[in-house]
Amino acid sequence: MIPLAERVRPKNLDEFIGQEHILGKNKSLRNLLEQKKIFSMILWGPPGSGKTTLARLIANLVDAEFHQISAVSSGVKEIREIIQIGEENFEKGKSTILFIDEIHRFNKAQQDALLHSIESGKLILIGATTENPSFEIISPLLSRCRVYVLKPHTNDNLKKILEQALVKDDYLRSLKFKFIDEDFLVQVSTGDARILLNTFEIAVELAKPKGEPLVIDKEVIIDAIQKKKIDYDKLGEEHYNLISAFIKSIRGSDPDAAVYYLARMLEGGEDPLFIARRMIILASEDIGNASPNALVLAVSTFQACHFIGMPEARIILSQCATYLASQPKSNSAYLAIEKALEDVRNLPNYPVPLHLRNAPTQLMKDLDYGKDYKYSHDFDQHFVLENYLPDELKDKQYYYPTDAGQEKNLKERLMNWWKGRKKY
Secondary structure, three states: OOOHHHHOOOOOOOOOOOOHHHHOOOOHHHHHHHOOOOOOEEEEOOOOOOHHHHHHHHHHHOOOEEEEEEOOOOOHHHHHHHHHHHHHHHHOOOOEEEEEEOHHHOOHHHHHOOHHHHHHOOOEEEEEEOOOHHHHOOHHHHHOOEEEEOOOOOHHHHHHHHHHHHHHOHHHHOOOEEEEOHHHHHHHHOOOHHHHHHHHHHHHHHHHHHOOOEEEOHHHHHHHHHHHOOOOOOOOHHHHHHHHHHHHHHHOOOHHHHHHHHHHHHHOOOOHHHHHHHHHHHHHHHHHHHOOHHHHHHHHHHHHHHHHOOOOHHHHHHHHHHHHHOOOOOOHHHHHHHHHHHHHHHOOOOOOOHHHOOOOOHHHHHOOOOOOOOOHHHOHHHOOOOOOOOHHHOOOOOOOOOOOOOHHHHHHHHHHHHOOOOOO
């Protein structure tokens, strides 16, 4: 039998649940699709967020010929064959959509092969990726595509997806249910609609021998999960559990726990670049200026793993994880940008003070742009007390350095310079 997730895949936008930020009423992508305007795009989001479904819906809406390939199993040969089809359709006035799942797995040469056809409009690319396109998609290709970020499904969305499946699917409609523990099923699905539907389908088959009406309780759901995950599922719940434990172990300064969870992920087939990328984020978010070299090492680790690959990359990842876990910790840089963003979003866009503005023209000089600006290098210690924020935010402080590691030196220097005007 065709898997449940495929059987109940939405056939139109009204059946599509979730991603309201781009597909809700009057939202950008929905407006364009309703006008039947199509363009190349990258859909970036976690597993089970609806990337493949959305690509197929788009093709149906604009009446385009749809071709789907996976970057894991396809290469330049398949791309060229579809490009040829696209060129023939273009001459007939018909659009051709090439959907590439896991496009981040294509190398530079494979991505290069797409550029001319996308630029000419003979091929419309929809790429799906779980990885940050800025890291994995070459700049020329990225510049020719719009990027849409898909979010994990909310619990409410997952409940609606399950309810829709119970109504739409002929097989499920033929069964009688006494109880379904929706809350627990949603909880273990971790925002992934595919996990939700696949787990529910297995749970139904496990419950059937007990007779109808079916009881899909917590015990049956746990049994379904265990049956489904004989091996480590790097796209499922265990993926999120292990990376969470790994990051929290480094944040908690326990190199032994960190390297244990690293080994669990690697042995299960996790992408080493995914792990390296998460350590880059942690190096700034949780260590920051307490040990600035942490970010340097984390970036070097990502590059080294990219060059070397497995199995040797395990050694590089272990070095980085144990180093990061052993460093002093500070989240001051993270808190600073969050506080600044809060003000930017909630307060007016105050004008930049005149003395900080550039004055490349005489008119700007006449308007006092740059007037009375004090050049820091003309003063003792290359510092002068000055207001650099808009007047409405004078002396506002976002960055509060800690006494951890090298950040203590930064704190002392700032205290000496700002002499009580800020609370360092």
